[in-house]
Amino acid sequence: MKYCLSLLLLFSSLCLASTEPVVFGVHSNTAPLEWRKNGVDQGFNIELLKRIGQLTGHTIHPRRKSFQQLVRDVQNPDSDIDVICVVSPVAISREAQQSDPIYATHAKAYTLQGKSFINNWQDLAGKRVAIKVGSFVDVYLRGHPQNFIRIDVDLYETGFKMLLQKRVDVVLAENFVARRLQPLYPSVRSASDPLIYGAFNFVSNDKNAALMAEINKALRQLKLSGEYDLLVNKWFGTGREKVDLTSTHEQVMWGSVLIATLAAIGLVFTFSISRRLHKRTLDLDNELEQRRLAERRISQLSRQFQSVLDGLPHGVFLFDRRQECLWSNGKNQAMLESGALLDNLGLHFQLAPLLRMVLNTQKGQVQELHHGQRYWQLQIHPIGQEQAVVMLEDTTAQHKLRQANEQASRLASLGELSAGIAHEINNPTGLIVHAIALFSEAMQDLKPAIEQYREQDPFWLIAGLDPDRALRELDNGSHTIEEGARRIARIVDDLKQYARPVHQASHQKLSLNEVIQVSLRLTANQVKRFAVQTTLAESDPRICGDAQQLQQVMINLIQNACHAMSSDCGVLRLETGQDHQGAYIKVRDNGCGMDQETVQRIKEPFFTTRRHVGGTGLGLSVCSRIINEHNGRWLVDSVPDEGTTMTLYFPEEKHA
Structure with a gap:
């Protein structure tokens, strides 16, 4: 029934559509897409377009040119080429008219055997990379510039040849073409996962917008009818590699002749000496088995030795x-050679x-x-x-640890001076508060005199301002100065509490709400770039612990959340409360998040994802120790690219 419907649609299309021929530009010699057999062009693209031509009433004429020439022709409304098939990157359209996606593909990095695996674009930095001009890799890179040395080539095969000549380090090639070329270049290997995803499309110029609409309509009809799936299975079916059958037949024929000749010679030779070699064969079989056993042992030892060398971290x-x-085992080789x-x-x-x-x-x-x-x-x-x-061993962690120990020693000495420094800051702060109070009272007493003087001199100004406005500005300024001075005193007091030496016996009842408030004041400079939302429980949860240590934990969690968020849309949420598990503090961010492997390791000493910017990996391990000393539990819930929630549970102290 489906095929009858397709024939009826085909017949009606042939009756209504024009008979104007369509010239299809062909550039590839790569099966299963486009290639020539016995002078006849064939392949998935050609058969698909011919089927579309039957549905639209157009005669399809393949015309073979170079890829670069076809790209230029399709942009020229006066060219003799109407439509070509090229690959476009996913989510990036070419400027010319494009059909619906035909078939998916991707591009990967290809290098010589023995070179390091390429995990991402950053691994290409500083390398010489061959890019085919006009390819979908070229189109993608126009909007995504990369930090490597670009070498333009006309064909992917040219890039493979330059790779063998060591004139380039990497070739970014489309999957189908690379698979066709690799048997011809056995020393070239795939060195990455897919870096760019793309799709085959029929492409034309703006003059042929109506033609492209017909192609899209016919393409969708083929997909709905199931004929498209049959074509895909025919040319791309699992386990079926489409090849140039002519050359394959010739190779098979000559191989068969050679094998037949060698078989005949071997048969005659074997028959003539079989009796004399029978005993010798038994001896050789025994010797061969002993050699195989020795080779297996040597191979096993070699693999074990290689595994040990490859497993070394340096x-x-x-x-x-x-x-x-x-x-070499490939570790740190780039750094040694740089x-x-x-x-x-x-x-x-x-x-x-x-x-x-x-x-x-x-x-x-x-x-x-x-x-x-x-x-x-x-x-x-x-x-x-x-x-x-x-x-060559990376000793950055050990060096950072030595620096951290030295810094800790310096901070210990600095802590002894903090009380004196706080005293020196508090003295002028107190003077400011008292002076501003006197200044405010004096301004209130001077207001009648100011009013009386203004009646005598209507044009009298104070500091260039109208007296009423000047009095408002002075009043606002005095309030601002007093508020700033009191904030300085409050921060100095928090800092004194934070820097006070820790003693095991200093645990006492404390408020989780107050821990949050003090920690926010001490991290005001870090969190000012983000939106901060605090939800503090009205019941004011209380626990038995050391306020200074818990402030240290909160400061570390707040700073880590700030590092994970973008300053333009970061939101930090702090919450306290109680449930059946006890009193809790929650710190939420909408930052980059972590995968499960990272979540499982964040409490390990010296583990950090920010070592490149000076992280030591000690902050969260110290937090874990402090939480354990308070009989608390630390839960981490994180989703990559969505954010992280840190929840700290503590045994709740009941109110007296």
């Missing part, structure tokens, strides 16, 4: 005297002279190096007279 390299890298490492004197580290010295003296060497905010330890040990092993 880079391991084997160099010869000519500074040629004979082997030449960006600096020694303790600030000079660029040179591997060659140190390598020669180690081989000449046969004594190992250790050097401390750094680059930006990261620190490295390099070890070189000789292996014989001509080779040396080099180990």
Whole structure:
């Protein structure tokens, strides 16, 4: 019934539509899309467009040109090409007329064997990357500039050739074409997950808008009728790789002839010497089995040794005297080869002279190096007279820990001075408060005199202002100064409480609402860029604990939430309350969130996702210790790209 309906629609379309031919620009030699067999163009795109031509009443004439020429032609209303098939990036349209999506594809990074895996666009920074001009990768990059060196090529195959010549480091290629080319270039491998998703579309110029509308209508009709699915299964079906059948037949034929010849020769030779070699064959089988057993043992040991080397967290390299890298486990190789490492004197580290010295003296060497905010330890040990092993270890965490210990020592000394500093700040603050109070009372007493003087001199001004306005400004200013002075005194008092030495016996009843309020005052500079919403329980939950330590926990959680949010739309929510599990504090943000692997590790000492900006990974581990000391529970609920909720539960102290 479905096919009868399709025939009726086809017949009515042929009767109503024009017979004007459509020239289809063909550029690909890649099965299963477009290629030529015995001088006849065929493939998924060509068969699909011919079927659309039957539905619309158009005769389809394939015309083969280069890809760049077709891209130029389709933008020229006077060209002899009406429509071509190209790939467009997802969510990015080309300027020309486009059909509905035909088939999905993607582009990945391709490198030589042995090169590092590319996880994201940032891994391409500084690399030479081959881009096919006019391809959907090229279209995508026009709106998404990247930090790599772009090398334009006319074909993806040109990029693969330049990769073998080491004139480029990476080729960004479309999946179907790359799969076709890889058997011809066995040293090239796929080095990333899909970086760009795209879809095949029929494309034409604005002159052919009506033609494109007909194509879309016919394409949708094919999808509804199921014929489109049959075409997809025919050319892209699971386990079926469409190839150039002509060349395949020739290869199979010559292979068959060669195999048949060798089989005949082997049969004659085997028959003539079978008796003499029977005993020898048994001996060889026994020897071969022993060798296979030895090879399996050696292979197992080799895999185990390789697994150990690959599992090391730092880079391991084997160099010869000519500074040629004979082997490496791939860790930190880019940093070693970059030449960006600096020694303790600030000079660029040179591997060659140190390598020669180690081989000449046969004594190992250790050097401390750094680059930006990261620190490295390099070890070189000789292996014989001509080779040396080099180990490069990232020691940034250890260096940061030493810095944190030194900073903690300095802060301990600074804490001893905080009381004196607070006293020195409080004295002038008190003077300001008392002076402003006297100033406000004096202004009230002077108002009658000011009114009387203004009656005598109607044009009298105070500081260039009308007396009424001047009195309002002075009154507002005195209130502002008094409020600011009292805020300074309140912050200094909070800071004194926060810096007071911690003692185990200092636990006492305290208000969770007050902990929130003090923590917000101490982090006012960080949270001022965000919208802050506080929901404090009217019952004022109370627990037994140390206010200073809990303020330290809250300050850490508030600062982490601020780091996770964008300043233009960040919302920080703080809440206190009680439920059947006890008194609680909740800190919510709408920041970047965390995956489950990160959530499981945030309480570990020295684990941090912000090491590149100086994070040490100690803040949340200290928070975990403090919460445990208060017999509390810490729950974390986080969703990537949506936000995080930190909930702290404590045993509630009943009101007296």
